Amino acid sequence: MGKTFAEKILASKAGLSEVQAGQIVTVEPDIIMSHDNSAAISKTFAKIEVEKVWNPDKIVIVLDHVVPAANETHAKNHQTIREFVAKQSIKHFHDIGIGVCHEVLPEKGHVVPGTLILGSDSHTTTYGAFGAFAAGIGRSETAAIWATGKLWLKVPHTFKIVISGTFPARVGAKDLILHIIGTLGADGADYRAVEYTGPTVSAMSIDDRIVMSNMALEMGAKAGIVEVDEKTAAWLAPRGVKDYQIIRADKDARYERVLEFTVDQLEPQLACPHRVDNVVPVDKKAGITLNQILLGTCTNGRLSDLRTAADILKGRTIARGVRMLVLPASMEVYLEALNSGVLATLIRAGAVVCNPGCGPCLGAHQGALAPGEVCLSTSNRNFKGRMGCRDAEIYLASPATAAASALTGRITDPREID
Amino acid sequence: MKEIISGHVWKFGDDINTDVIFPGKYTYTISDPAEMAQHAMEDAEPRFAKEVQTGDLIVAGKNFGCGSSREQAATCLKAAGIGAVVAKSFARIYFRNAINLGLPIIQCPEVVQHVEAGDELTIKFGKGIIIHKGVQYSFPPLPESVMAILDSGGLIPHVRKKLGRS
Ligand code: SF4
Numbered sequence: 001m002g003k004t005f006a007e008k009i010l011a012s013k014a015g016l017s018e019v020q021a022g023q024i025v026t027v028e029p030d031i032i033m034s035h036d037n038s039a040a041i042s043k044t045f046a047k048i049e050v051e052k053v054w055n056p057d058k059i060v061i062v063l064d065h066v067v068p069a070a071n072e073t074h075a076k077n078h079q080t081i082r083e084f085v086a087k088q089s090i091k092h093f094h095d096i097g098i099g100v101c102h103e104v105l106p107e108k109g110h111v112v113p114g115t116l117i118l119g120s121d122s123h124t125t126t127y128g129a130f131g132a133f134a135a136g137i138g139r140s141e142t143a144a145i146w147a148t149g150k151l152w153l154k155v156p157h158t159f160k161i162v163i164s165g166t167f168p169a170r171v172g173a174k175d176l177i178l179h180i181i182g183t184l185g186a187d188g189a190d191y192r193a194v195e196y197t198g199p200t201v202s203a204m205s206i207d208d209r210i211v212m213s214n215m216a217l218e219m220g221a222k223a224g225i226v227e228v229d230e231k232t233a234a235w236l237a238p239r240g241v242k243d244y245q246i247i248r249a250d251k252d253a254r255y256e257r258v259l260e261f262t263v264d265q266l267e268p269q270l271a272c273p274h275r276v277d278n279v280v281p282v283d284k285k286a287g288i289t290l291n292q293i294l295l296g297t298c299t300n301g302r303l304s305d306l307r308t309a310a311d312i313l314k315g316r317t318i319a320r321g322v323r324m325l326v327l328p329a330s331m332e333v334y335l336e337a338l339n340s341g342v343l344a345t346l347i348r349a350g351a352v353v354c355n356p357g358c359g360p361c362l363g364a365h366q367g368a369l370a371p372g373e374v375c376l377s378t379s380n381r382n383f384k385g386r387m388g389c390r391d392a393e394i395y396l397a398s399p400a401t402a403a404a405s406a407l408t409g410r411i412t413d414p415r416e417i418d
Numbered sequence: 419m420k421e422i423i424s425g426h427v428w429k430f431g432d433d434i435n436t437d438v439i440f441p442g443k444y445t446y447t448i449s450d451p452a453e454m455a456q457h458a459m460e461d462a463e464p465r466f467a468k469e470v471q472t473g474d475l476i477v478a479g480k481n482f483g484c485g486s487s488r489e490q491a492a493t494c495l496k497a498a499g500i501g502a503v504v505a506k507s508f509a510r511i512y513f514r515n516a517i518n519l520g521l522p523i524i525q526c527p528e529v530v531q532h533v534e535a536g537d538e539l540t541i542k543f544g545k546g547i548i549i550h551k552g553v554q555y556s557f558p559p560l561p562e563s564v565m566a567i568l569d570s571g572g573l574i575p576h577v578r579k580k581l582g583r584s
Pocket residue numbers: 065100101102121123297298299357358361362379380
């Protein structure tokens with residue numbers, strides 16, 4: 001019987017000839033990522049009483065969650081991290097302004113196909129878009145890896161999701177993944193690896209594959225994998241990632257479930273408060289008045305996302321009464337959007353462009369919501385309280401829906417704007 | 419770890435996520451577990467933090483702890499004195515975090531549907547048994563390597579032990 005991607009890569013990382021789903025293995029990650037939570041992790045690390053981290057070159061730290069520091073507490077966090085980084089000679093440190101970890105890691109060449117990446121952030125699944133096995137873990141686990149280089153993992157069962165068809169205009173990867181999560185439920189793929197495959201995935205840009213892998217977590221998945229192809233190679237090569245081993249699932253691999261989706265008739269989708277799996281077509285909720293729009297985050301803050309919004313907003317202005325925040329996912333995206341005129345278009349339309357980072361996505365600073373307010377966001381999570389206020393409502397949608405809704409100030413199907 | 423855990427139940431529904439267990443806005447501002455406990459379950463049940471008693475249990479539906487990887491969502495419950503969390507199922511990272519922080523966590527869908535808020539439960543961890551109103555329910559034991567972490571009181575004490583630090 002053939003093996004899934006997860007079984008193959010975890011066997012190789014555990015130094016075993018083969019493993020089976022359900023088995024617990026001890027592995028050493030190729031990269032361990034953490035962000036602003038590195039301050040807390042460094043305190044846990046200190047409790048282990050190991051002087052030096054096991055391998056400073058495998059540790060990547062990105063400051064992105066509350067950047068620049070919103071107040072003294074956050075500033076002290078950042079200070080603790082900078083001191084730790086210096087003391088431990090961690091060279092892969094990306095200070096404020098470089099971008100959101102899940103965009104920065106691939107951009108800076110830390111994401112290599114066929115490797116094992118663990119991250120102290122749930123959306124670490126993002127790197128599966130490049131054929132890496134990438135999963136989120138907790139802070140104590142990260143501290144334990146810093147100290148020992150090792151962690152236990154359960155080899156997950158795998159769902160294969162086969163996607164075919166061509167997206168209609170103004171419908172894309174975000175609508176598809178919301179539809180899949182709505183169909184499977186928030187725990188539909190709990191503890192499973194998901195392999196995305198089929199002609200639609202092959203046809204997708206890297207930016208869109210990232211959306212699929214990023215949001216795999218929102219159906220509970222441990223990893224969301226896309227097979228490496230020439231597009232992956234072309235994207236990675238300029239980032240210095242050239243030599244790697246490509247791991248592919250066997251043709252006769254044993255999958256727990258095989259699911260098929262077709263996108264030809266897919267409509268723009270919306271996740272309604274307060275659950276990511278509470279998904280309906282946008283036109284079911286069209287007309288709901290919005291106070292804020294957020295375009296950005298590790299899900300949809302890439303150049304193609306900003307461009308999609310700019311194409312809709314070009315030469316127009318957003319509605320009175322609605323605020324539109326734009327957070328490019330990284331400095332690289334920011335610069336490209338600046339140089340190509342995308343940012344100017346968005347600013348002229350009335351958007352507020354913030355520095356790269358997570359910003360309002362987690363409700364810690366930059367654009368928190370007030371009680372009774374309604375936000376439409378391109379991010380990946382709409383839980384109660386997520387954007388800083390438990391009495392606010394968050395809808396999740398694509399960049400096209402965000403831009404169309406900014407124009408009208410109400411939830412709007414992007415196909416209705418010419 | 420205590421072999422027998424007994425306590426009164428706080429009951430929650432399905433898909434209780436980490437944001438309602440411990441709001442994201444506090445993740446970088448609160449680092450003291452006792453203070454975390456004051457915000458435990460804040461957006462799910464505002465009475466919880468005020469009224470929870472040491473030794474109380476949480477019983478919840480499916481996918482408990484979905485959402486963020488924030489460990490505080492387990493730390494705050496442990497600091498609030500919760501003896502164990504019993505649910506129909508757990509989100510993956512929450513399951514790991516709870517074990518790694520030494521918070522006993524039990525998947526037992528059968529018992530959940532019969533339990534109501536305020537009921538008393540007795541859990542015999544090693545035996546894999548939960549007793550509710552005289553009825554016994556069994557749950558699968560955790561793998562040995564995972565049990566060893568809980569027994570050490572969490573991953574950090576476990577790692578220290580292995581490194582000969584304690
Ligand atoms: S952008 Fe939002 S979801 Fe992504 S890493 Fe930052 S806080 Fe998490």
